[in-house]
Amino acid sequence: MLSRQILRNIARGSSARRVGGVRLLSQSKITSFATNAAESNSGANATVVIGNAQAPDGSAITLKTASRDESLFGTRPIYLDVQATTPTDPRVLDKMMEFYTGLYGNPHSSTHSYGWETEKEVEKARSYIADVINADPKEIIFTSGATESNNMSIKGVPRFYKKTKNHIITTQTEHKCVLDSARHLQDEGYEVTYLPVNEEGLISLDDLKKAIRKETCLVSVMAVNNEIGVIQPLKEIGQICRSKKIFFHTDAAQAYGKIDIDVNEMNIDLLSISSHKIYGPKGIGACYVRRRPRVRLDPIITGGGQERGLRSGTLAPPLVAGFGEAARIMKQDMKYDQEYIHRLSEKLKKGLLSIPSTQLNGSLDPASQYPGCVNISFAYIEGESLLMALKDIALSSGSACTSASLEPSYVLHALGADDALAHSSIRFGIGRFTTEAEIDYVVAAIQERVDFLRKMSPLWEMVQEGIDLNTIEWSGH
Amino acid sequence: MTTSKQILVLYKQLLEKAYKFDNYNFREFAKRKVTDSFKANKGLSDSEAITNFYNQGILDLAMLTRQTTISQMYTFEKLVVEPLKRQR
Structure with a gap:
């Protein structure tokens, strides 16, 4: 008993001392922190609040809710x-996980079951991908993405037919990888016609008919534009091309699974698909290459002769299976997703176009406009400065490939927009995982910040006073 | 034969799992998808169709269990529209 009590006392005493020690230590820490804080406060008294856009000193304009209470x-x-x-x-990832854990066989190994099981899954994925566009699974060629598919089609077809034909037709609003492939062909001696577009972003079928020559071997028109979401008249273009026996390629990276595409009904001969635009894994895509009538092309990558010899190299079963699952879900949920995206898109457009001096870029006809892509110009504001003021929303003023440069979008230029309008436009993308609360937040945030930036802008002040900006003679420095 | 009680239990279990996504967008999508697909298939009367729907739900439940676990293992900052939980 006694010894226990002594032990307890010792324990208590020591713990008390410890507590005291901690207290002492923490007190001294607090004082040292306090002095540090005081020093730093006095040193940086005039610094602006970080993360919030601030109006110049002395102005009455404020941005109250630039960011929410953190x-x-x-x-x-x-x-x-x-x-x-x-x-x-998550459903795609769930499908891919088994290929990173158990199913690791090479799908081209035909001597053992490891190869057979992955090959079976690869073929299943191929049929899911073909189903979306009503193609035959044998017509799907896996590539590394839509850029490779576009390169393969645009360089491959003219190179194969170079002895008899040397002309291709494309449009001014294509994606950079199509335009650059066409430029490479020009360097090789081919002739390229770039069709203009009207102010809605659509090509004219008469222009296309006039541009066709007897040396034309390929027409490439993108299905849905990546910046303004305009849907080109694929069926009509396909008909014209088929009647003239010209191959028709379409870049459907933004369209696949989102709008109805039927390669047979639309007479499409080549079609580029990207997996990461349909909630699939990055690093894989596909190219649809028609078999009847057969499209022949010169492959860019040669080797073991996989994928009908058009794209050699071992397939990546995890990516292929993920891509296939993404395509299957796109087809299964197409109606459901389309309705949802349409509803959110209407809400966003209504909210943003209620701001004065805004303009929707793209087509007004719902049949030729994909609702998931909303491109709006905010006059008298620099698009990049609006993006800087919108740190809490991940947006872009155009294609990700060109967002590093401050040049205005060539797509908007092709629509006939002037520099100021092209500079002040922003693209909003709505997908399966966007929520209604997010759209509400975005509408409120943009309304407030456009108002804020305009109040700072002398141009806006002049417009409010009724001065026509085009009459001003700006003096150069 | 699938009873209405079994269906109700499955619905509750699916919704419970959907709430477990750490990722805001996945969580909201899963909740919406579960309620909407049960609503859309409310009028199923063919017993074979009901069984198929039920079996698909069981598979989805297994998928949700795996994916919510993964979502909870790899967490990121909350979105600006997401209220933070009160810390006690």
């Missing part, structure tokens, strides 16, 4: 750039 809400921006890439669907 102690109540998160800080990660809302993702509204689904034209650049989409999040991987």
Whole structure:
């Protein structure tokens, strides 16, 4: 008993001392922190609040809710750039996991079951991908993405037919990889016609008919534009091409699974698909290459003769299976997703176009406009400065490939927009995972910040006073 | 034969799992998808169709269990539209 009590006392005493020690230590820490804080406060008294756009000193304009109270809400921006890439669907990841854990065989190994099981899955994925566009599974060639598919089609077909034909037709609003492939062909001595587009972004079928020569071997027109979401008249273009026996290629990276495409009904001969635009894994895509009537092309990558000899190299079963699952889900949920995206898109457009001096870029006809891509110009504001003021929303003023440069979008230029309008436009992308609360937040945030930036802008002041900006003679420095 | 009680239990279980996604967008999508697909298939009367729907739901439940676990293992900052939980 006694010894126990002594032990307890010792224990108590020591713990008390420890507590005291901690207290002492923490007190001294607090004082040292306090002095540090005081020093830093006095040193940097005039610094601006970080992360918030601030009006110049002395102005009455304020941006009250530039960012929400960080102690109540998160800080990660809302993702509204689904034209650049989409999040991987959990259902797709679930399909891919088994290929990173158990099914690791090479699908081209035909001597053992490891190869057979992955080959079976690859072929299943191929049929899912073909189903979306009503193609035959044998007509799907796996590539590394839509850029490779576009390169393969645009360089491959003219190179194969170079002895008899040397002319291709494309449009001014194509994606950079199509335009650059065409430029490479020009360097090799081919002739390229770039069709103009009207102010809605659509090509004229008469222009196309006039541009066709007897040396023309390929027409390439993108299905859905990546910047303004305009749907080109694929069926009519396909008919014209088929009647003249010209191959028709379409870049459907933004269209695949999102609008109805039937390669047989639309007479499409080559079609580029990207997996990461349909909630699939990055690093894989496909090219549809028609078999009847057969499209012949010169492959860019040669080797073991996989994929009908058009694209050699071992397939990546995890990516292929993920891509296939993404395509299957796109087809299964197409109606459901389309309705949802349409509803959110209407809400966003209504909210943003209620701001004065805004303009929707793209087609007004719902049949030739994909609702998931909303491109709006905010006059008298620099698009990049609006993006800087919108740190809490992940947006882009155009294609991700060109967003590093401050040059205005060539797509908007092709529509006939002037520099100022092209500079002040922003693209909003709505996808399967965008929520209604996010759209509400975005509408409120943009309304407020456009108002804020315009109040700072002398141009806006002049416009409000009734001065026509075009009459001003700007003096150069 | 699938009873209406079994269906109700499955619905509750699916919804419970959907709430477990750490990722805001996936969570909201899963909740919406579960309720909407049960609503859309409310009028199923063919017993074979009901069984198929039920079996698909069981597979989805397994998928949701795996994916919510993964979502909870790899977490990121909360979005600006997401209220943070009160810390005690």
